[in-house]
Amino acid sequence: MNIHLRALGCRLNEAELESWALEFRNAGHQLVNQAADADVTVVNTCAVTREAVRKSRKLINRLRRESPYGKLVVSGCAVATGETGTASDLGIDLIINNSQKKELVKTVTDTLPISIMPEGATLPAESSLFARNRQRAFIKIQDGCRYRCTYCIVTMARGEEQSRPVNEIIDEVNQLHAQGVQEIVLTGVHVGGYGSDIQSNLTALVKQLLQHTDIPRIRFASVEPWDLGEGFFTLFENPRLMPHMHLPLQSGSDAILRRMARRCKTTEFSTLVTEARASVPGFNITTDIIVGFPGETEAHWRETVECIESIGFGHIHVFSFSARQGTKAASMDQQIDENTKKSRSAELRSIADRQRSEFIERQLNSTANVLWESHSSSEENSQVFGYTENYTRVCTSAASAPAAGGIVPCKLKALEPQGKYAMVAM
Numbered sequence: 001m002n003i004h005l006r007a008l009g010c011r012l013n014e015a016e017l018e019s020w021a022l023e024f025r026n027a028g029h030q031l032v033n034q035a036a037d038a039d040v041t042v043v044n045t046c047a048v049t050r051e052a053v054r055k056s057r058k059l060i061n062r063l064r065r066e067s068p069y070g071k072l073v074v075s076g077c078a079v080a081t082g083e084t085g086t087a088s089d090l091g092i093d094l095i096i097n098n099s100q101k102k103e104l105v106k107t108v109t110d111t112l113p114i115s116i117m118p119e120g121a122t123l124p125a126e127s128s129l130f131a132r133n134r135q136r137a138f139i140k141i142q143d144g145c146r147y148r149c150t151y152c153i154v155t156m157a158r159g160e161e162q163s164r165p166v167n168e169i170i171d172e173v174n175q176l177h178a179q180g181v182q183e184i185v186l187t188g189v190h191v192g193g194y195g196s197d198i199q200s201n202l203t204a205l206v207k208q209l210l211q212h213t214d215i216p217r218i219r220f221a222s223v224e225p226w227d228l229g230e231g232f233f234t235l236f237e238n239p240r241l242m243p244h245m246h247l248p249l250q251s252g253s254d255a256i257l258r259r260m261a262r263r264c265k266t267t268e269f270s271t272l273v274t275e276a277r278a279s280v281p282g283f284n285i286t287t288d289i290i291v292g293f294p295g296e297t298e299a300h301w302r303e304t305v306e307c308i309e310s311i312g313f314g315h316i317h318v319f320s321f322s323a324r325q326g327t328k329a330a331s332m333d334q335q336i337d338e339n340t341k342k343s344r345s346a347e348l349r350s351i352a353d354r355q356r357s358e359f360i361e362r363q364l365n366s367t368a369n370v371l372w373e374s375h376s377s378s379e380e381n382s383q384v385f386g387y388t389e390n391y392t393r394v395c396t397s398a399a400s401a402p403a404a405g406g407i408v409p410c411k412l413k414a415l416e417p418q419g420k421y422a423m424v425a426m
Contacts, residue, residue: 004038009046015138045076183217192227252307292341316352357419
């Protein structure tokens with residue numbers, strides 16, 4: 001049967017989608033790019049903000065309209081929290097709870113009337129990554145989180161920590177590499193907590209991947225800064241581990257971090273960044289900042305700005321605080337008005353844009369290995385985009401670019417006019 005897969009939100013949702021895609025293909029089903037062509041559509045929803053819930057509900061409604069006679073299966077955090085509405089209201093045929101995601105393909109196959117080709121009639125097929133023109137795969141290494149940051153609904157929706165066995169992860173990476181994937185991203189709800197339930201840890205997993213796979217590039221998704229043990233950055237002596245980490249700071253004020261129940265002070269975060277940058281020249285640190293958290297005074301905000309200016313980041317994800325029902329932060333006093341959130345967000349985005357441009361400019365006239373990934377065409381020109389080892393976005397004309405999926409040394413020549421990426425020469 002024809003299966004259409006969609007995900008919103010985090011990289012973990014994407015990783016789960018890739019895993020389901022592989023299972024559906026191995027079971028003899030075909031993946032299609034349009035819901036209108038699908039017998040079954042599977043949606044992995046997100047609830048990190050109210051806007052994410054709204055988008056999840058909107059996508060579910062649209063997919064139901066596009067495939068009125070197909071089956072609609074929905075999973076993810078938005079349905080786990082119950083915020084998308086009832087299944088009957090949305091025309092959902094099957095809801096898969098987060099705790100049952102490992103069995104999603106089997107549950108869909110057993111529950112919905114889908115015919116399956118005999119196993120002997122199927123041939124090995126490439127991963128769904130290529131159907132979406134991607135050379136990077138997200139690898140889910142664990143689920144759930146033991147911590148309870150006061151603003152976070154996701155940990156409530158995902159439940160307790162569950163780590164995947166090392167051998168299972170290694171097998172998935174090797175299978176994807178055999179299909180041509182050049183880069184993997186280790187992802188989860190609490191990536192740094194990997195192994196807490198199986199007597200292992202993130203460092204041990206990385207060492208096993210470096211020893212038992214040949215995948216050229218390994219990255220991390222978001223990792224909480226307090227999870228990185230002593231000597232962690234010595235791992236980056238291996239050039240297959242890409243010198244980029246997304247370490248969510250969330251606020252540059254220690255008083256606000258305490259209200260958030262975060263476990264890393266700003267001085268500790270700064271020390272960690274210094275250690276990372278000492279490990280590999282040009283190490284890229286990116287981060288998240290929540291703007292307008294309850295109790296964030298103008299003085300607290302100025303502390304955050306000063307902290308960000310002091311550390312400097314290659315990229316900053318700016319989030320306006322969104323009260324999530326069921327979290328402690330939603331009922332805190334001193335809620336911040338929307339106009340203040342908007343003005344502070346605009347200020348921070350301006351700083352983030354400048355820091356990104358400055359980070360790229362410092363790399364000009366250097367040579368980096370670029371994984372080429374995507375095309376962008378217009379009447380004026382056709383361009384190809386890729387990423388360096390430290391996750392700097394680069395661009396060149398399609399006429400001079402290698403095939404997608406190739407890793408090629410390139411010289412970073414100039415900053416594009418808006419400062420979002422570097423132009424390169426082969």
